[in-house]
Amino acid sequence: MKYQKINKLVLFRFISIWDQRFKFESLVNVFSILITTICTFSVIIILSVNDGFKKNIVNILTDLNGDKRIYPDEYLSLSEFDYQQITSIYKDQFKISRFHTKKCIVKTSQNSEAMLWMSTNKDDYFFENIKKYLVDGILTDSTVVAGDLFLEKYDLKLGDYLSFFVFKDNFVESAYKFQVSGSFKTNIPDYDSHLILSTYNLFDDEIEFEYFQINDFENTVSLDKINKKYLINDASEINSSFYQWLNSYDNPIKLLVFFIVVIALLNIINNNYYLLYYKKKQINILLSLGMNNASLKTIIVIRSSLYSIIGCLAAILLAYLFIYLQSNYYLIPLPGYVYFTEYLPVQVNFYYILFIFPFALTTAFLSSILNYNLVSYE
Numbered sequence: 001m002k003y004q005k006i007n008k009l010v011l012f013r014f015i016s017i018w019d020q021r022f023k024f025e026s027l028v029n030v031f032s033i034l035i036t037t038i039c040t041f042s043v044i045i046i047l048s049v050n051d052g053f054k055k056n057i058v059n060i061l062t063d064l065n066g067d068k069r070i071y072p073d074e075y076l077s078l079s080e081f082d083y084q085q086i087t088s089i090y091k092d093q094f095k096i097s098r099f100h101t102k103k104c105i106v107k108t109s110q111n112s113e114a115m116l117w118m119s120t121n122k123d124d125y126f127f128e129n130i131k132k133y134l135v136d137g138i139l140t141d142s143t144v145v146a147g148d149l150f151l152e153k154y155d156l157k158l159g160d161y162l163s164f165f166v167f168k169d170n171f172v173e174s175a176y177k178f179q180v181s182g183s184f185k186t187n188i189p190d191y192d193s194h195l196i197l198s199t200y201n202l203f204d205d206e207i208e209f210e211y212f213q214i215n216d217f218e219n220t221v222s223l224d225k226i227n228k229k230y231l232i233n234d235a236s237e238i239n240s241s242f243y244q245w246l247n248s249y250d251n252p253i254k255l256l257v258f259f260i261v262v263i264a265l266l267n268i269i270n271n272n273y274y275l276l277y278y279k280k281k282q283i284n285i286l287l288s289l290g291m292n293n294a295s296l297k298t299i300i301v302i303r304s305s306l307y308s309i310i311g312c313l314a315a316i317l318l319a320y321l322f323i324y325l326q327s328n329y330y331l332i333p334l335p336g337y338v339y340f341t342e343y344l345p346v347q348v349n350f351y352y353i354l355f356i357f358p359f360a361l362t363t364a365f366l367s368s369i370l371n372y373n374l375v376s377y378e
Helices: 002-015 022-067 080-090 125-133 149-152 189-194 240-245 250-278 278-288 293-327 351-377
Strands: 069-073 095-107 110-122 134-137 144-147 161-168 171-184 195-198 211-215 231-236
Touching: 022 125, 022 211, 022 293, 022 351, 080 095, 080 211, 095 125, 125 134, 125 144, 125 211, 144 149, 144 189, 144 278, 149 171, 149 189, 189 195, 231 351, 250 278, 250 293, 250 351, 278 293, 293 351
Parallel strands: 110 195, 144 171
Antiparallel strands: 069 211, 069 231, 095 110, 095 161, 095 211, 134 171, 144 195, 161 171
């Protein structure tokens, strides 16, 4: 009974964060929890921002370029018959858009610019989906829309007319003149400065398609039924340069997270060592009074685990509060054409919690046992 009371007193004394009689030791405890909180908070935010950037860019690329594209394999172009055949096979399993593209020279009153002219059907998914990127004006089936960087560069306004010269074999194949009825902004400079969008209802001649664009929101539909007749590219092939660029950021992010985790580990190990080293006399007294090593180790492990849990919980609450506020109120703005978004993107991932707690507790347990053994032999 006597030893049980001693154990309870020792447990309370060892795990207490603040003790007025030992202010320096208490400050070390608070500092240890604070470091754990900062490191855990930093890891969650870094990973969430990285996921947010990737999701934001992939969403833009998917909206503009689709999840998959169907190209002609045996023929030079696709026809309306191909479109009807594919839609009859897959019904409503995904959204499909027809695309007719022209590389052209666009002439303004000031200068000329090489542009990519993409046109689709007004009834296709792309026509409706692209409207969320419009920052001014409207998209109709008798006008064109241009990127805001292009319009700003040449001081163009809605209602102005653009002349289009389509070349083939170094000769002008056809010329058009259409009114600009809207401007779009994707925050990707290449698109916003060199892309023209319209419907192919503008053209009187019969249209052939360069590709069909598929938006498969669940990304589960297999195109095996048609892959022998057509050439099919997925998103990583369509946007290979962007995906390579995104993947190039993984290693620096992993390295940064690694260094933060190392700091957190050193903090836990150092705090445990400090406690044991400066309480060595008290530990020896407790052992002489009859407390066994197992009981003492248990108390030390409980203390270390408790401090780690407090630090991790505080970090998780602060991190997800920040993520909520940033997602809903856009606290941190960004220059759009530098980061492809006008606010800091964050992506909630609760799997990080499943990793953080077991890792922190395992580290606390191992460092407690290791430091106890080291101090015991000194």
